[in-house]
Amino acid sequence: xxxxxxxxxxxxxxxxxxxxxxxxxxxxxxxxxxxxxxxxxxxxxxxxxxxxxxxxxxxxxxxxxxxxxxxxxxxxxxxxxxxxxxxxx
Amino acid sequence: xxxxxxxxxxxxxxxxxxxxxxxxxxxxxxxxxxxxxxxxxxxxxxxxxxxxxxxxxxxxxxxxxxxxxxxxxxxxxxxxxxxxxxxxxxxxxxxxxxxxxxxxxxxxxxxxxxxxxxxxxxxxxxxxxxxxxxxxxxxxxxxxxxxxxxxxxxxxxxxxxxxxxxxxxxxxxxxxxxxxxxxxxxxxxxxxxxxxxxxxxxxxxxxxxxxxxxxxxxxxxxxxxxxxxxxxxxxxxxxxxxxxxxxxxxxxxxxxxxxxxxxxxxxxxxxxxxxxxxxxxxxxxxxxxxxxxxxxxxxxxxxxxxxxxxxxxxxxxxxxxxxxxxxxxxxxxxxxxxxxxxxxxxxxxxxxxxxxxxxxxxxxxxxxxxxxxxxxxxxxxxxxxxxxxxxxxxxxxxxxxxxxxxxxxxxxxxxxxxxxxxxxxxxxxxxxxxxxxxxxxxxxxxxxxxxxxxxxxxxxxxxxxxxxxxxxxxxxxxxxxxxxxxxxxxxxxxxxxxxxxxxxxxxxxxxxxx
Numbered sequence: 001x002x003x004x005x006x007x008x009x010x011x012x013x014x015x016x017x018x019x020x021x022x023x024x025x026x027x028x029x030x031x032x033x034x035x036x037x038x039x040x041x042x043x044x045x046x047x048x049x050x051x052x053x054x055x056x057x058x059x060x061x062x063x064x065x066x067x068x069x070x071x072x073x074x075x076x077x078x079x080x081x082x083x084x085x086x087x088x089x
Numbered sequence: 090x091x092x093x094x095x096x097x098x099x100x101x102x103x104x105x106x107x108x109x110x111x112x113x114x115x116x117x118x119x120x121x122x123x124x125x126x127x128x129x130x131x132x133x134x135x136x137x138x139x140x141x142x143x144x145x146x147x148x149x150x151x152x153x154x155x156x157x158x159x160x161x162x163x164x165x166x167x168x169x170x171x172x173x174x175x176x177x178x179x180x181x182x183x184x185x186x187x188x189x190x191x192x193x194x195x196x197x198x199x200x201x202x203x204x205x206x207x208x209x210x211x212x213x214x215x216x217x218x219x220x221x222x223x224x225x226x227x228x229x230x231x232x233x234x235x236x237x238x239x240x241x242x243x244x245x246x247x248x249x250x251x252x253x254x255x256x257x258x259x260x261x262x263x264x265x266x267x268x269x270x271x272x273x274x275x276x277x278x279x280x281x282x283x284x285x286x287x288x289x290x291x292x293x294x295x296x297x298x299x300x301x302x303x304x305x306x307x308x309x310x311x312x313x314x315x316x317x318x319x320x321x322x323x324x325x326x327x328x329x330x331x332x333x334x335x336x337x338x339x340x341x342x343x344x345x346x347x348x349x350x351x352x353x354x355x356x357x358x359x360x361x362x363x364x365x366x367x368x369x370x371x372x373x374x375x376x377x378x379x380x381x382x383x384x385x386x387x388x389x390x391x392x393x394x395x396x397x398x399x400x401x402x403x404x405x406x407x408x409x410x411x412x413x414x415x416x417x418x419x420x421x422x423x424x425x426x427x428x429x430x431x432x433x434x435x436x437x438x439x440x441x442x443x444x445x446x447x448x449x450x451x452x453x454x455x456x457x458x459x460x461x462x463x464x465x466x467x468x469x470x471x472x473x474x475x476x477x478x479x480x481x482x483x484x485x486x487x488x489x490x491x492x493x494x495x496x497x498x499x500x501x502x503x504x505x506x507x508x509x510x511x512x513x514x515x516x517x518x519x520x521x522x523x524x525x526x527x528x529x530x531x532x533x534x535x536x537x538x539x540x541x542x543x544x545x546x547x548x549x550x551x552x553x554x555x556x557x558x559x560x561x562x563x564x565x566x567x568x569x570x571x572x573x574x575x576x577x578x579x580x581x582x583x584x585x586x587x588x589x590x591x592x593x594x595x596x597x598x599x600x601x602x603x
Contacts, residue, residue, distance in 0.1 A: 005594055008594065009594065020178050020179065024331075027171050027327075028324070030164070032324075034323075041313065042312050049294065060167045060170075060171065061167065065362065067174055068174065069358065071177060071178060071354070082594050
């Protein structure tokens, strides 16, 4: 029982740590790159007519939606495992 | 005020009062009063969270900031959105599982005791009031600008409405007023965005060309660096925005209004979708304002830029659309301040009156009675304060709230949930250092100390408008050192593994648990 919980928590922790670190890095790289690479950020990006600064800012919103959704899927799966464990007890 | 405006306002006031009447008949227990009995669905709560979070400052202020500063205005709004990931990943589920009505409950589920509860209650109360006063003051100015109503009357109307919602309808009325606000706000901004786009035949490059032609920034409008010229200010502000939400009591107590963690996650996901879409629309409105109205007219009408959205509405849809957008702004204000009143009320009546003063022994009826009177007192006092503050610029208190929340409540919550060696001394040290450092930095900073327009007429000792970069690490350090300094106290603090399991994996619903 204890081990089961621990395993589930370890999996959740791995996901949360990776996701939080990624989100912070991805987010703070935007202001940092605006400050240190202003020319590059004002150049056209992979979308015609849109500079890197704008493309990166829009990507932030997509990143937030995507990470939130991935976490939701993961947590749903882990909640189901916990529920199963409780019922088996 | 002409008839169109009047009809829109009466419609909103009547609708929200009907909601309050309906809610008042149901608010018969403390559980319903404080948390709506966990009866909201995730999506409803997501709408309410968005309604609680998007203030008039976001709606009107960000459109104006984008219109003036282009890129940097948009960058500002993204920070708010990222903060929801911090809440979702680290704070939301444990808070929902551990707390009953307030953040005090969350901390006391690990460290029971009056001093812990008092500390958290004071923190939550201070933050809610600090946030409410500038909102009320801003609302007074806003209604004066939009409708030509006297400042005092505007503040009195909004102050009375928020007090009535919370006093009679508790969390049910607050939640539904916020849900209605989000629906009205989203429809209003969506409609306005569509009109702007259709004005340009859905041709976005044409808007961009017009923006460059009408902004004094010209082609540099779309380049970063117009609002934040100091590296430290920029990073500091972003840090406070991203960590602040996870310490805002009025947002966190919304997590008690759903029945399980699945719905908690759905609440936050819906909130990020709604708020994200909203910020994308404010971008269209900001660009539309400059393209269609031009910088000169905007500045001539109101130099703060707060009237950008209403002016745009008038330009593209005439008086009727302006009346609608003004009504949207009005709903936005009342929904946010109602959320703050209930958060301050919970901190006082549940934590301080019921748990600390009455030692948890007051009856259900007494608690409800206390909660309603507290709501009335808080409503009255903040209205009086807001009336007195007409001549002072208090808008900086909004960004201060995020700093205080991120440097006091957030570190304490995070350490309580995740750090095995954390203890009571750490809670007190963390809360105090966060609160005190933020206030000291505020007093020593340029908001208060300024040679020309400061309360203290001299150069600021700490020249940071956003002192988050100093306050937040010091808040964490205070909590950390406090816990370390008290040595092995944590060994006597009960069973951490059991607490942690409860925080992380109890899947029972709130109603089963209670």
